[in-house]
Amino acid sequence: MKLLVSVRTAEEACAALAGGADIIDVKDPAAGALGMASPQTLTAIRAVVPDSISLSLALGEVIEREQHLPASLPRSDFAKLGLAGLNDPSHFQQRWVNIRQQVDANAPSPRRWIAVVYADHRGCNAPTPETVLQAACATHCAGLLFDTSDKQSGHLWSHLSDSQLKPLIIEAQAQGLLVAVAGRLGLADIPAAASLGVDIFAVRSAACVGGSRDGPVCRHAVAELRAQLPGSN
Secondary structure, three states, X not given: OEEEEEEXXXXXXXXXXXXXXXXXXXXXXXXXXXXXXXXXXXHHHXXXXXXXXXXXXXXXEHHXXXXXXXXXXXXXXXEEEEOOOOOOOOOHHHHHHHHHHHHHHOOOOOOEXXXXXXXXXXXXXXXXXXXXXXXXXXXXXXXXXXXXXXXXXXXXXXXXXXXXXXXXXXHHHHOOOEEEEOOOOOHHHHHHHHHHOOOEEEEOHHHEHHHOOOOOEOHHHHHHXXXXXXXXX
């Protein structure tokens, strides 16, 4: 299982790398679950993340990017967009794909898209997990992330049980998708994630000083997470 750590600055990226993170994810926690960082921040973090480490970009919500799309983005391995406010099966997929195509049109190299399931989808008017999975397969996504939109509404398992997650994960992986879990997860959640067979364990709060997503990333916290994940040496 790989460890993804979400960072908001180049300094945090360096701390996450020093702690052993496998994937660096760039976002602005103050701007939402998938808050997009500034162009300057994205460029600065790209400069300190070596090519041997995967870089992921959180690009906010589709409805935000429909209003404002950056002229360009740095090279990355993965990118993701939230689907909050798009619980309309007849239109959301095309709106999602339209923004992805616009982002890709200005990309220096191809990037892989990660579809995002909001476990608390009812609260943010996002498509259901089943609908997102179907759309991810239909639009050739590389992976599926289970996350929460409202970080104050509990962690992932507060909204989706193992019995709900398991068939979705099995189907996603059968279709060739990577599966990641996030949503206020910490050390205590690693066994549950391992039992579900997920590919990526994604954190922000658990990697920060004091367990606060608003605090700085701590190298020692990242190292502790990395050491507890299956496959660690």
